[in-house]
Amino acid sequence: MHMADALISPVTGGAMWAVTAGLISYCSKKVKDDLDDIKVPLMGVMGAFIFAAQMINFTIPATGSSGHLGGGLILSIILGPYAAFLTIASVLTVQALFFADGGLLALGCNIFNLGFFPCFIAFPLIYKKIVGDTPTQGRIVAGSLIAGIVGLQLGALSVVLETLFSGISELPFTTFVLMMLPIHLAIGIVEGLATAAVVVFIFKARPEILRSASQATPIGNISVKTVIIGFLGLAVVTGGALSWFASSQPDGLEWSMAKTSGSEELKEPSNHIHEAFSGVQKKTAFLPDYGFKEPALENTGKKIGEEPLAVEGQESWPAVNAGTSVSGIVGGTLTLALAVMIGFVLKRKKY
Numbered sequence: 001m002h003m004a005d006a007l008i009s010p011v012t013g014g015a016m017w018a019v020t021a022g023l024i025s026y027c028s029k030k031v032k033d034d035l036d037d038i039k040v041p042l043m044g045v046m047g048a049f050i051f052a053a054q055m056i057n058f059t060i061p062a063t064g065s066s067g068h069l070g071g072g073l074i075l076s077i078i079l080g081p082y083a084a085f086l087t088i089a090s091v092l093t094v095q096a097l098f099f100a101d102g103g104l105l106a107l108g109c110n111i112f113n114l115g116f117f118p119c120f121i122a123f124p125l126i127y128k129k130i131v132g133d134t135p136t137q138g139r140i141v142a143g144s145l146i147a148g149i150v151g152l153q154l155g156a157l158s159v160v161l162e163t164l165f166s167g168i169s170e171l172p173f174t175t176f177v178l179m180m181l182p183i184h185l186a187i188g189i190v191e192g193l194a195t196a197a198v199v200v201f202i203f204k205a206r207p208e209i210l211r212s213a214s215q216a217t218p219i220g221n222i223s224v225k226t227v228i229i230g231f232l233g234l235a236v237v238t239g240g241a242l243s244w245f246a247s248s249q250p251d252g253l254e255w256s257m258a259k260t261s262g263s264e265e266l267k268e269p270s271n272h273i274h275e276a277f278s279g280v281q282k283k284t285a286f287l288p289d290y291g292f293k294e295p296a297l298e299n300t301g302k303k304i305g306e307e308p309l310a311v312e313g314q315e316s317w318p319a320v321n322a323g324t325s326v327s328g329i330v331g332g333t334l335t336l337a338l339a340v341m342i343g344f345v346l347k348r349k350k351y
Helices: 010-034 039-053 072-079 081-099 107-131 137-166 173-205 207-215 225-240 252-261 272-284 322-350
Strands: 058-060 065-067
Touching: 010 081, 010 107, 010 137, 010 322, 039 072, 039 081, 039 225, 039 322, 058 173, 065 173, 065 252, 072 081, 072 107, 072 137, 072 173, 072 207, 081 107, 081 272, 081 322, 107 137, 137 173, 173 207, 173 225, 173 252, 225 322
Parallel strands: none
Antiparallel strands: 058 065
16 A cells, blocks of 8 residues: 555645654654663564565455555554554655655655554554453454454545545546455455454563553563564564565555556656656665666667567466565665664653
């Protein structure tokens, strides 16, 4: 559900950048109140894990579409909503800047859609109400499933509304929303179940972490070494190898666009603002689309505008690719570093 700049007008993109910046500022102030030595590395490791997990698209049967984990709800349940929002913002920023996943102009929209709804709607108003003060494995599963679905539905609706307000695409609102919501309902079910699996693991290993996030208090002097090592290992394995097994089907947003307009991608408008953001992204994205950059045309023997040579046979699966593995490891490392840096900066300002 990473929006491209082709869907967003400069006015809408700028407004959502401002809204997101305000939320980041607010969350930064709130995080300082319950930030301790344990939560800082936990933010980094969980950010790296979510980055890697988002690389794996799972097929939605009988649709020709796929989805991937959003991660905002998982982060909220483990870190609390404020630290979670800063962490998911770190994930999406690294993806946009270095991997060209989601537009830079649309970055504010993407952080809001994938961060605000799970962190500030689904977690406090649904998950916490269902799980309560005495969590059980059954309540965690129910809360994760319902909250995951609601959070993703609200995010999908927000994508449609931001596209509508931008008014630069020819995607009709009614058709677009009728495609987006059902497909993201299916994706939300998987998101909820995956969230439940992760949270149940934490619940069994270190329930104090969940209690701290729910009550917005410091984690305290407990050992979370096992949890940190476990998620760090998962991030490495997921980004470095399991990412080869990602579905090649278009994700929910691309599928909805194709069903609505006939194309999974829309052409960006020709204006200075879109071109400026696109130019910056081309320079910063050293692993575009989670792979090595293709060689320049002059080194391939092809002329500009000429189609690539056809490859015999179907695309292999799993798609074993060194570029994908490097992207998973590098992206997870960058996300970990950014989230930890944010945590250390806020921790220093606290004292």
